[in-house]
Amino acid sequence: MTVNVETLEKLERKITLTLPVGVIQSEVDSRLKKLARTVKMDGFRPGKVPMNVVAQRYGYSVHYEVMNDKVGEAFSQAANEAKLRVAGQPRITEKEEAPEGEMAFDAVFEVFPDVKINDLANATVEKVAASVSDEAIDKTIEILRKQRRTFAQRPADAQAQDNDRVTVDFEGKIDGEPFQGGKADDFQFIVGEGQMLKEFEDAVRGLKVGDSRTFPLSFPADYHGKDVAGKQADFMVTVKKLEASNLPEVNEQLAKSLGIADATVEGLRADIKKNLEREVKFRLLARNKNAVMDALMANAELDLPKASVQSEIQRMVESARAELKQRGIKDADKAPIPEDVFRPQAERRVRLGLVVAELVRANDLSAKLEQIKAHVDELAASYEKPADVVRWYFSDARRLGEVEAVVIENNVTDFVLGKAKVTEKAVSFDELMAQQQG
Structure with a gap:
């Protein structure tokens, strides 16, 4: 085997490989003989199919396999001899001209680069520090209390206020036309916690059970619903139920319920x-x-x-498709991802x-x-x-x-x-x- 290594540009290299035709043909013949012992074909007993028939049926595919294997082996051997760290798969093409009795191939590929790390004494790094304050502990306790709060129905004449859980029906229209996601019945949210846009919460505050109110609402330009982002809608909301929230006391019972x-x-x-x-x-x-x-x-x-x-990009595309599939997106494996x-x-x-x-x-x-x-x-x-x-x-x-x-x-x-x-x-x-x- 003759090996020539050529630098094309930066990390790209080319190796020219030559293989004796006799070696390839010998391996093809060997594999066909092995195949003939087990192959089944109509009109012949197993193991009795004539070699010329086996060669006619399987010769091309076996020759293709042998070429791939032998060229792959030759490339690996050449790369090892030249101490090359190959990045990715080589692109291998057969050369038209070759010495008599041989086949020649060009393998174009990339190698991993030499990495030069300059003196790190000249590098600058901003290192951050933070500590856990009493305020942070207090906020965490409040979150835990809210997760365990209970609700009780408020009196009939009560008005909706912050921390109340309200049950409402609402419908919104843009230019007089309903839009997707703009209507709901028996929808629950807690006033003042930012679950709804500010105009929506402001409209509900002060309403009693049975009260309705119409109000304009402007969707932010960066709103997650792209069809309505940046547009103004007219809403009507009706309060159907009002419940006061009760937070558990910070005491031994709360600690016990949390498994402390x-x-x-x-x-x-x-x-x-x-x-x-x-x-x-x-x-x-x-x-x-x-x-x-x-x-x-x-x-x-x-x-x-x-x-x-390119390999990393493919991994990221496949990961994105898998995520889409997990979210139930139809035909996620065919989704166009640039x-x-x-x-x-x-x-x-x-x-x-x-x-x-x-x-x-x-x-x-x-x-x-x-x-x-x-x-x-x-x-x-x-x-x-x-x-x-x-x-x-x-x-x-x-x-x-x-x-x-x-x-x-x-x-x-x-x-x-x-x-x-x-x-x-x-x-x-x-x-x-x-x-x-x-």
């Missing part, structure tokens, strides 16, 4: 604080990790392999993956077994039976692989923070919790 081991108010607050601190820790880690990864990519130089980006929507994110993922892999390799930042165990223990700590959760993780290689990836990212984060110029910034608990987790 120390069923006291102090025990309730301590348990909430512990859970909030765990959530704050993970959110800070995620936010600071993102800041580190941004700084790392800004200090790295590399070319992106198109094949890797690839370019995912390209920036796919490029970021590929770039980050290559940069992180290089930093891990160069600085021995791979996950140690004790780190993986410690991380699993931490994840399990918030569950009622931590030991069961630990066993669940260690019983599945894929789940353990996901934990290993997180530990490696944490190692990279700590390494970069130890090298870069770090500025610290305090953020409020509310700001941290409002942030979308990436």
Whole structure:
């Protein structure tokens, strides 16, 4: 076998492969003979089909399989000999001209890039910190109380006010015409909690059971219902039922109903604080990790392999289709999803993956077994039976692989923070919790 390696541009390479025709034909003959021993054809006993008949029926497909196998083997061998790290699948085409008795092929492919990470001492990272305040604990208790509130019917002459649960019929029209989602009977919501648009809540306040009111409502331009976003509708609402909400007292009974081991108010607050601190820790880690990864990519130089980006785009498209299918969208597998929507994110993922892999390799930042165990223990700590959760993780290689990836990212984060110029910034608990987790 003769091997020629040629650089086309940046990461693109070309290898010319030559294979003796005799080797291919010998393998074809061998496979046809093996096939003839088992093939079944009308008019012949099993194993007695003449070779020329077997060759006529299966020769083309067997020849195609052999060519694929032999060219694939030749490419792998050539790439290994040249110490090339191949990204994606090669595009292989047969050459018209070849030495006598041989077949020649061109294999065009990409290689993974060399990654240059500049001095991280010049990188800047903003590291955020937050703490759990008494106010945050109070807000969490209020949420827990609202989740356990009860409702009682209000007197007939009562007027709707904040915190009341109202049952209403409503109908809306745009330019005198009904629209989808604009009509409902026996619809319930709690006044003052932002479940409905402000104009709707304002219209219901002060109404008694049996009262109706008509009012204009302007849908915001960014409203989730695109058909009505930015338009004005005329609504009529009728109150059918009014219920006052009753929140449970903050006492030992509430703590007990929440399954707190120390069923006291102090025990309730301590348990909430512990859970909030765990959530704050993970959110800070995620936010600071993102800041580190941004700084790392800004200090790295590399070319992106198109094949890797395309593979990542395909994964993201398939994931989007699977999500649509899960939501019950008809023909989700045929839904037109433009690839370019995912390209920036796919490029970021590929770039980050290559940069992180290089930093891990160069600085021995791979996950140690004790780190993986410690991380699993931490994840399990918030569950009622931590030991069961630990066993669940260690019983599945894929789940353990996901934990290993997180530990490696944490190692990279700590390494970069130890090298870069770090500025610290305090953020409020509310700001941290409002942030979308990436």
